[in-house]
Amino acid sequence: MAESLPARTSEAASHATIGRSGSPRAASVSDPLPMADADIASVRLWMREHFDHPLWREISEACLGCGACAYVCPSCHCFDMVDEGDWRRGNRVRNWDSCQFAHFTAHASGHNPRPQQWNRYRQRIYHKFQYYPDKFGRLLCTGCGRCIDSCPAGMDLVEVLQTLAAVSAADRGAVMAAGTGEAGASRRPGSGSRRDRLGLSP
Numbered sequence: 001m002a003e004s005l006p007a008r009t010s011e012a013a014s015h016a017t018i019g020r021s022g023s024p025r026a027a028s029v030s031d032p033l034p035m036a037d038a039d040i041a042s043v044r045l046w047m048r049e050h051f052d053h054p055l056w057r058e059i060s061e062a063c064l065g066c067g068a069c070a071y072v073c074p075s076c077h078c079f080d081m082v083d084e085g086d087w088r089r090g091n092r093v094r095n096w097d098s099c100q101f102a103h104f105t106a107h108a109s110g111h112n113p114r115p116q117q118w119n120r121y122r123q124r125i126y127h128k129f130q131y132y133p134d135k136f137g138r139l140l141c142t143g144c145g146r147c148i149d150s151c152p153a154g155m156d157l158v159e160v161l162q163t164l165a166a167v168s169a170a171d172r173g174a175v176m177a178a179g180t181g182e183a184g185a186s187r188r189p190g191s192g193s194r195r196d197r198l199g200l201s202p
């Protein structure tokens with residue numbers, strides 16, 4: 001779990017061609033991951049105000065809900081508790097789980113607060129880039145790229161972050177053009193400390 005998205009590790013570098021484009025992502029282990037270029041502060045800024053934005057449906061469209069991204073992710077840690085056994089003997093078992101599964105948030109009543117896959121994919125992005133950093137001051141993503149390698153649907157976290165950053169930048173540009181962008185401009189990434197640039201400073 002990193003404050004920034006670091007240089008590619010040797011293990012991650014073995015996954016040389018990832019993503020929808022199929023283009024090589026890093027030539028050597030010392031090359032930074034493409035994700036390191038993602039403007040995370042912009043993404044976080046936008047996410048804060050756009051939980052219900054229709055873009056979430058759009059970027060999640062291909063997601064199958066298979067959970068592969070969570071199972072290969074070094075920072076995913078969601079689990080479920082299950083009681084197994086009979087009246088004589090039993091075990092309480094902790095099972096690895098994933099927020100990408102439809103039953104993960106299913107209530108006993110039958111209600112599911114994340115009934116559709118786009119709700120669940122949005123949760124994955126919010127957990128890693130909004131909720132966890134807000135609480136603990138670090139991103140819940142190492143930038144390893146394993147989720148991209150493993151996704152059978154070609155979902156590419158780098159592309160998602162870049163899309164959100166671009167939309168955020170466009171929104172800020174529109175606000176500034178309207179002459180009311182002073183507050184947004186003062187939080188513009190690229191200035192201040194590294195934590196400021198990642199939108200992690202309180």
Ligand code: SF4
Pocket residue numbers: 062063064065066067068069070100150151152153154155
């Ligand atoms: S993003 Fe890809 S790997 Fe993750 S649940 Fe969706 S289809 Fe599966």
Ligand code: SF4
Pocket residue numbers: 069072073074075076128140141142143144145146147148157
């Ligand atoms: S790049 Fe994907 S697999 Fe790696 S830590 Fe981030 S979300 Fe998890």
